[in-house]
Amino acid sequence: MEEEIVSRRKANYAFLLLFTINIFLLSANLTVPVRTIKNFVYYVLFPSNAAAACIVDSVDKFSSNIGEIVRIHQENMTLKQSIKSLSYLETECERAMEENLRLRSLVGFPAVKHSSSIVAHIISREPGSWFQWVTIDRGLKDGIYLDAPVLAWADNRPAVLGRVEEVFAGSAKVVLITNVLSAVPGEIKTLNEDGLVEGQNGHRLKINYLVPETKVKIGDEVVTSPLSSVFPPGIVIGKVIDFSPGDNEAFHTAVIKPAVNFNNLREAIVVIAEKEKGPEGVRQ
Amino acid sequence: MKKVIVYFIIYILGLMVQFGWAKYFSPYGISPNFLLVCLIFVGLMRGSFEGEILGFAWGISWDALSTEMFGSHAFLFMCLGYFSGLLYRKWNESKIFAQMLLAGAASVLFIIGMKGIYAIFGANEYIFSLNYITNLQPVYNIMLAPIVFWAGKRLIFLLD
Numbered sequence: 001m002e003e004e005i006v007s008r009r010k011a012n013y014a015f016l017l018l019f020t021i022n023i024f025l026l027s028a029n030l031t032v033p034v035r036t037i038k039n040f041v042y043y044v045l046f047p048s049n050a051a052a053a054c055i056v057d058s059v060d061k062f063s064s065n066i067g068e069i070v071r072i073h074q075e076n077m078t079l080k081q082s083i084k085s086l087s088y089l090e091t092e093c094e095r096a097m098e099e100n101l102r103l104r105s106l107v108g109f110p111a112v113k114h115s116s117s118i119v120a121h122i123i124s125r126e127p128g129s130w131f132q133w134v135t136i137d138r139g140l141k142d143g144i145y146l147d148a149p150v151l152a153w154a155d156n157r158p159a160v161l162g163r164v165e166e167v168f169a170g171s172a173k174v175v176l177i178t179n180v181l182s183a184v185p186g187e188i189k190t191l192n193e194d195g196l197v198e199g200q201n202g203h204r205l206k207i208n209y210l211v212p213e214t215k216v217k218i219g220d221e222v223v224t225s226p227l228s229s230v231f232p233p234g235i236v237i238g239k240v241i242d243f244s245p246g247d248n249e250a251f252h253t254a255v256i257k258p259a260v261n262f263n264n265l266r267e268a269i270v271v272i273a274e275k276e277k278g279p280e281g282v283r284q
Numbered sequence: 285m286k287k288v289i290v291y292f293i294i295y296i297l298g299l300m301v302q303f304g305w306a307k308y309f310s311p312y313g314i315s316p317n318f319l320l321v322c323l324i325f326v327g328l329m330r331g332s333f334e335g336e337i338l339g340f341a342w343g344i345s346w347d348a349l350s351t352e353m354f355g356s357h358a359f360l361f362m363c364l365g366y367f368s369g370l371l372y373r374k375w376n377e378s379k380i381f382a383q384m385l386l387a388g389a390a391s392v393l394f395i396i397g398m399k400g401i402y403a404i405f406g407a408n409e410y411i412f413s414l415n416y417i418t419n420l421q422p423v424y425n426i427m428l429a430p431i432v433f434w435a436g437k438r439l440i441f442l443l444d
Contacts, residue, residue, distance in 0.1 A: 010333055011332035018336060019359075019362070019363075022359040026356065026401065026405045029353060029354055034354060038348050038354050039348075041344055045348060124304065128417065128418070130307075132352075173350075175351060201413050202417075203312070
């Protein structure tokens, strides 16, 4: 009985202490000391998270590798044929790019920003925040920076996945486009009309601020707008699946089905902007 | 010392299951809050002290690994661990109905608590929105509770 009273007292004291710590963390949310604590805990925990992903990956790989060998052989033969036909196009493209750079410098247009990409594995995804964020296994040491655009492969082309929200030495957290806090300037491709694509914390997006005269229809593709400061223009976001204009609204909204399958995320492509290539890069 | 090591293993395993493996049994994102159910189990079987310490550790880890409000999970898990521990030796945890009832009640309280914390401390920086994933999570937790209790009771002897 006495032991139980002592134990209860210990639990009560611990509760008071932890309660105070929690209230401090919540009140001083993400101030410098709290951010330091958060980063420290993340660094300590990251290996366990990566280990869990590694175990799953190795089991997955073993079973899929056998089938992959046959598939890759067939794909290899097809790709060899494609390379032959594409080599001519590549030369043409290079020539057009040089000409474009030269002409841009002549008329005084700003130089084109070039970028490279890094493929990262998605190593952590909390199911309760399924459409909100993921963790990838690349970070600062790989050249990833805050707000870097993150894409995923969908239907044989890159599509918008999200942007880097927090970056650490060997990992980064990506806020998905479906997160309710995410907003990306988008463009209805066929109409060249801009709007703001917003997440819903679910498997659908919405595009806002479409003018009342818009002729948007179901099936129209939505891509990133040149107005976006994060994403390169023309990257596919998804397709309009619902649009019902109201009569008295200043702006209309449409529902979009994202191009990326958010239930099958394994890899992500992080786009790294390189230094601007000016006219001096033009070969004479 | 043995007890600390076992709790540490439970802590690491819990995080690995929630953050590394839970996605493989989460159709359409409808997922269990595995840590919450485990926490209720630990609180009921071992008392408030163990429940609140493990709850705080899991909660602070969840907050650090996610982009959600730092301290929110730590606060709620700690409280749930403590209050489930108050039922230690007062609740017949061997009845499946009791396990499911407690897991369901804890899940609903967790969502209400989360909504409250975001409303008080979130300002405009953080939003906790209810959607089909959060709404269906208590149902998933209720179904998961008997499995966690069944497996947990077979492993709990390691602590004795």
